[in-house]
Amino acid sequence: MSRKTIIIGATPNPSRYAFMAGEMLSDYGHTIVPLGIRKGEVAGKEILDIRTSPSIDEVDTVTLYVGPKRQPALYDYIVGLKPKRVIFNPGTENPSLYERLDEAGIPHLEACTLVMLRTGQYENA
Secondary structure (H helix, E strand, O other): OOOOEEEEOOOOOOOOHHHHHHHHHHHOOOOEEEEEOOOOEEOOEEOEEHHHOOOOOOOOEEEEOOOHHHOHHHHHHHHHOOOOEEEEOOOOOOHHHHHHHHHOOOOEEEOOHHHHHHHOHHHHO
16 A cells, blocks of 8 residues: 655755655655755655645655754644654654644654564554
């Protein structure tokens, strides 16, 4: 089952985990929408400027690669995407955002998207 996944903190830098996640999600057959502040591509998809809060519908998963200090400006946007879940990758954990997601009824988990994909948990979690 393909899960439309928004990658927040996407980068065209192949040494970054956000880039690796985009490549791996695509390799596993998931639709990705990379959002970031740097121009470029991930897995052949143009990185959209998150500062413009692009409208995206039917979001299954948001996977975060932005640290907690930069997240507050994104709270409303993330909740407004109405994802079925939000994955907090290592280094992005944020209890304040957990509260906002809980209030909106959006499940969240602290996990690594790359590990979830490799172990089959991404599709089943």
